[in-house]
Amino acid sequence: MDESILSQLTASPSTTVRPILETRRLSLQFGRQVVLKDISVQINKGETVAIIGESGCGKTMFLKSLVGLLKPTFGSVIFDDHDIQKLTDREMTNLRKRFGFVFQNAALFDSMTISQNVAFPLRQHGVPKGKTASTLISDRLAEVGLPSNVLPKRPSQLSGGMRKRVGLARALILEPDLLLYDEPTTGLDPIMSDVINELMMRTRKRYPVTSIIVTHDMHSARKVADRIIMLYPYSRLERGESQILFDGPPAMLDKTQDRRVKQFVNGEAGERLMEMLSARGKGHPDTLNLTDAFDDDPENEE
Amino acid sequence: MATDPYPNEGPTSNRPFPGLHRVIYVWGTVVVQGIATLGDISLFAFQMFGWMFRARPKRETLMPNFYAIGVLSLPVVALTGTFIGMVLAIQSYHQFKSIGMETRLGAVINMSLVRELGPVLAATMLAGRVGSAMAAVLGTMRVTEQIDALVSMGANPIHYLVVPRFMACMLLIPALTVMADFMGIVGGYFYSVIVLGIDHAQYLRNSRDFVGGFDLFSGIFKSVFFGATIAIVSCYRGFHCEPGAEGVGRAATAAFVQSFVMILALDIVLNLFLDAVYFTIWPTGAKLF
Numbered sequence: 001m002d003e004s005i006l007s008q009l010t011a012s013p014s015t016t017v018r019p020i021l022e023t024r025r026l027s028l029q030f031g032r033q034v035v036l037k038d039i040s041v042q043i044n045k046g047e048t049v050a051i052i053g054e055s056g057c058g059k060t061m062f063l064k065s066l067v068g069l070l071k072p073t074f075g076s077v078i079f080d081d082h083d084i085q086k087l088t089d090r091e092m093t094n095l096r097k098r099f100g101f102v103f104q105n106a107a108l109f110d111s112m113t114i115s116q117n118v119a120f121p122l123r124q125h126g127v128p129k130g131k132t133a134s135t136l137i138s139d140r141l142a143e144v145g146l147p148s149n150v151l152p153k154r155p156s157q158l159s160g161g162m163r164k165r166v167g168l169a170r171a172l173i174l175e176p177d178l179l180l181y182d183e184p185t186t187g188l189d190p191i192m193s194d195v196i197n198e199l200m201m202r203t204r205k206r207y208p209v210t211s212i213i214v215t216h217d218m219h220s221a222r223k224v225a226d227r228i229i230m231l232y233p234y235s236r237l238e239r240g241e242s243q244i245l246f247d248g249p250p251a252m253l254d255k256t257q258d259r260r261v262k263q264f265v266n267g268e269a270g271e272r273l274m275e276m277l278s279a280r281g282k283g284h285p286d287t288l289n290l291t292d293a294f295d296d297d298p299e300n301e302e
Numbered sequence: 303m304a305t306d307p308y309p310n311e312g313p314t315s316n317r318p319f320p321g322l323h324r325v326i327y328v329w330g331t332v333v334v335q336g337i338a339t340l341g342d343i344s345l346f347a348f349q350m351f352g353w354m355f356r357a358r359p360k361r362e363t364l365m366p367n368f369y370a371i372g373v374l375s376l377p378v379v380a381l382t383g384t385f386i387g388m389v390l391a392i393q394s395y396h397q398f399k400s401i402g403m404e405t406r407l408g409a410v411i412n413m414s415l416v417r418e419l420g421p422v423l424a425a426t427m428l429a430g431r432v433g434s435a436m437a438a439v440l441g442t443m444r445v446t447e448q449i450d451a452l453v454s455m456g457a458n459p460i461h462y463l464v465v466p467r468f469m470a471c472m473l474l475i476p477a478l479t480v481m482a483d484f485m486g487i488v489g490g491y492f493y494s495v496i497v498l499g500i501d502h503a504q505y506l507r508n509s510r511d512f513v514g515g516f517d518l519f520s521g522i523f524k525s526v527f528f529g530a531t532i533a534i535v536s537c538y539r540g541f542h543c544e545p546g547a548e549g550v551g552r553a554a555t556a557a558f559v560q561s562f563v564m565i566l567a568l569d570i571v572l573n574l575f576l577d578a579v580y581f582t583i584w585p586t587g588a589k590l591f
Contacts (some may be wrong), residue, residue, distance in 0.1 A: 030450040038404075064450070068454055069450050069454060070451075093458075094456075094536040096454065096455065096456040097456065099454060101451070102457075103447045103450065103451055104447070105446060105447065107446060107448050107450065107451035108448075108449070108451075109443075109448055109451070110442075110443075111366075120455055120457075121455045121456070124455055124457050125456060150369055169405040170455075208528075246557045
């Protein structure tokens with residue numbers, strides 16, 4: 001492996017200061033619903049950043065905004081000195097060679113075989129010089145621990161964990177600079193979740209890649225990331241508060257004094273349960289019938 | 303609890319005519335949404351035409367669509383075409399026999415088929431068989447993030463998914479129309495001549511005298527527009543599918559219903575246009591009797 005790549009890999013995140021990706025006051029709104037408001041972050045080359053937060057806080061939307069899958073309402077995304085909103089279609093297509101996106105449910109194309117799925121980026125952008133498509137495909141599949149006999153199969157014939165690994169192999173095929181994972185361990189058993197965690201760590205060691213992982217799996221975030229950013233739903237914030245409640249190394253999570261961060265990290269329902277119950281009291285139609293569930297408890301019976 | 307149908311309007315009890323306001327609001331919303339959807343579909347179609355000429359679609363995306371849309375639709379179009387030809391003969395025979403002109407059945411059946419029923423039938427079958435399937439496939443791809451995956455890997459989803467479907471629908475529907483016409487003519491001939499015993503030579507002579515090249519052309523000409531409409535409406539519905547299984551189902555249904563309505567609306571406009579062209583070229587027109 002190249003010496004410069006090795007040095008980048010061994011360097012600690014704090015020593016690599018050049019941001020490869022930066023968002024400036026990134027805001028996203030659908031109609032009147034504000035999803036993201038003034039998110040400004042810098043992600044340095046080689047970093048592995050986990051973005052955590054409860055469901056509906058906008059973390060997947062944030063991830064999709066980074067690679068132009070969603071257009072921000074306001075603000076900008078700068079990738080390697082390019083403002084991605086100002087790029088032409090052709091420039092954006094070329095830039096996409098440098099992104100790898102691992103989707104939540106892998107998003108493999110049903111109409112194609114595994115081999116065709118993994119080769120798709122090669123068909124779009126061409127095979128890198130000095131390599132052959134078949135070698136690249138089998139190498140990437142081997143890296144994610146899949147045998148070559150899956151190549152002619154269809155995505156529907158594979159398990160969830162295998163599909164996610166194929167999704168990772170597809171994202172890695174062009175050796176991207178930026179790898180984005182959308183909830184990579186969601187829906188997997190604990191063993192397969194850890195396999196994916198290990199694969200993410202091995203990928204980082206093997207390639208000089210910057211990774212952004214959107215997850216609400218705290219075990220995964222602590223294990224894989226060297227920086228954690230916690231987003232909070234905009235609608236629940238106090239006036240003037242930042243949507244980023246926490247931004248720092250995993251070790252600092254336990255030292256934070258913010259009640260909301262502690263609540264998320266420790267997985268406590270807290271005031272949310274009471275909110276649901278009081279919403280039901282007000283006749284809110286969408287509320288869970290929680291008190292009825294408690295009524296069924298034999299201990300509550302007189 | 304009843305939900306407020308217009309939640310952004312604030313309290314309405316202090317308005318002078320709350321009932322009237324409500325009616326205007328509801329209908330106004332429907333009209334505005336309709337216009338917005340029409341504008342959206344137009345933009346979608348413009349984007350699609352742009353991509354059609356900007357980059358040639360790949361063979362690997364074209365051929366499966368040509369096969370699914372053209373080849374696999376052929377049997378059902380042929381079968382329904384045959385039935386329609388026979389039904390026309392059954393329905394018209396007694397009226398024509400009562401005035402002693404049953405030999406003119408050939409002209410009536412074949413004229414109706416090539417000008418109207420062939421293209422509309424082929425388009426209806428295509429909308430039902432292919433249009434709703436296209437909307438369901440694209441809708442599922444949208445819901446399962448496969449369209450996002452295409453974009454993230456540098457492929458334009460309109461170029462990759464819509465252009466091949468559009469080309470297949472537009473280029474192959476004339477062939478399906480010709481098949482519907484032909485099988486309808488065969489079905490009508492079979493019932494009229496073989497079953498009802500109308501004179502073979504007179505039946506054919508009347509058909510030849512009254513059904514001209516322009517009639518055949520007008521049917522095929524219209525079918526191209528029908529095919530284009532089916533592809534655009536169905537792909538648009540698939541692309542704008544709401545999440546979940548219900549969303550995909552709604553997209554598939556909407557694709558068929560809206561395509562069908564558009565086909566019939568377009569049929570009126572195209573018939574008026576073609577009639578104007580016909581009477582400009584042949585001012586005296588053709589006479590059936």
